[in-house]
Amino acid sequence: MATDATPNASSESALPALELKGLSKSFGGLHAVRGVTFKLMPGDRKAIIGPNGAGKTTLFNLITGIFPSSSGQVLLYGRDVTAWSSHRRTALGMARTFQVTHLFPKLTVLDNVLLAIKGLRPSKYVMWRFMSSYPDVYEKAHGLLERAQFMDRKDTEVRFLSHGEQRQLEIVLGLASDPKILLLDEPAAGLSSGESVEMSEFLQGLDPKLAILLIEHDMDVVFDVASNISVLHFGEMLESGPAEQIRQSAKVREIYLGTE
Ligand SMILES: Nc1ncnc2c1ncn2[C@@H]1O[C@H](COP(=O)(O)OP(=O)(O)O)[C@@H](O)[C@H]1O
Ligand SMILES: [Mg+2]
Numbered sequence: 001m002a003t004d005a006t007p008n009a010s011s012e013s014a015l016p017a018l019e020l021k022g023l024s025k026s027f028g029g030l031h032a033v034r035g036v037t038f039k040l041m042p043g044d045r046k047a048i049i050g051p052n053g054a055g056k057t058t059l060f061n062l063i064t065g066i067f068p069s070s071s072g073q074v075l076l077y078g079r080d081v082t083a084w085s086s087h088r089r090t091a092l093g094m095a096r097t098f099q100v101t102h103l104f105p106k107l108t109v110l111d112n113v114l115l116a117i118k119g120l121r122p123s124k125y126v127m128w129r130f131m132s133s134y135p136d137v138y139e140k141a142h143g144l145l146e147r148a149q150f151m152d153r154k155d156t157e158v159r160f161l162s163h164g165e166q167r168q169l170e171i172v173l174g175l176a177s178d179p180k181i182l183l184l185d186e187p188a189a190g191l192s193s194g195e196s197v198e199m200s201e202f203l204q205g206l207d208p209k210l211a212i213l214l215i216e217h218d219m220d221v222v223f224d225v226a227s228n229i230s231v232l233h234f235g236e237m238l239e240s241g242p243a244e245q246i247r248q249s250a251k252v253r254e255i256y257l258g259t260e
Contacts, residue, residue: 015044015078017211018182023072025058034235036230040211047214047226055235056215060183063087064096091096095179097170105159113141148172164195168202181211188218200224
């Protein structure tokens with residue numbers, strides 16, 4: 001495991017990995033996210049649920065800096081990053097997966113990981129071949145694939161993986177930047193029920209020190225992975241609490257779980 005040479009590593013662990021204070025976003029007259037306050041501690045596993053259009057993806061876009069917020073603050077390890085670019089936030093230890101696939105289907109699993117580690121695109125093929133001859137890049141790729149239990153498929157072209165395996169591999173690529181916070185936007189979307197179970201197991205097998213914030217519609221995945229759930233409704237945090245409390249909440253059932 002990587003040794004953390006940061007001098008304030010111990011004080012960092014007492015701070016929330018991610019904190020949102022009164023975060024809001026309007027698109028013209030539409031208040032997509034309204035005054036969201038939220039904390040994610042190191043190693044926390046939390047989920048955000050809510051009906052379509054509730055503002056979940058917008059909230060991720062505010063956290064990652066893809067959209068500027070209309071008001072409120074985003075803090076990473078106590079640092080106000082509200083005005084920071086997406087790139088600078090990533091450098092502080094945040095990774096995100098998207099609903100659209102970012103994999104290169106005709107390259108092998110290992111090649112996809114190597115490219116992710118070096119942040120390269122296949123168009124820089126020559127550069128990549130050069131880079132991949134460095135043992136440290138290979139070592140890191142192998143480490144990532146081993147921890148994700150993908151070594152048996154490292155030479156498989158991505159297009160021959162199942163849809164579920166491809167979604168897992170996307171998360172492995174997200175881990176290439178050694179994030180401390182992982183944001184997952186519907187990782188089980190479009191998966192069969194068997195693949196969703198495998199996704200749950202895969203997520204539960206990730207490094208326990210990694211903080212995970214999960215947006216997910218598949219409630220089995222939510223209850224398997226997250227210990228704490230927040231419900232977003234018309235851009236507002238309607239209720240937050242332990243998974244069991246949310247499961248039993250009449251209000252939540254009415255607006256969300258009941259609609260399944
Ligand atoms: N870039 C955008 N421009 C205008 N409206 C948007 C934009 N992104 C999202 N919205 C609107 O914000 C609301 C919340 O959307 P979204 O965050 O995608 O919801 P969810 O992910 O919970 O389904 C929706 O009404 C959506 O139409
Ligand atoms: Mg969404």
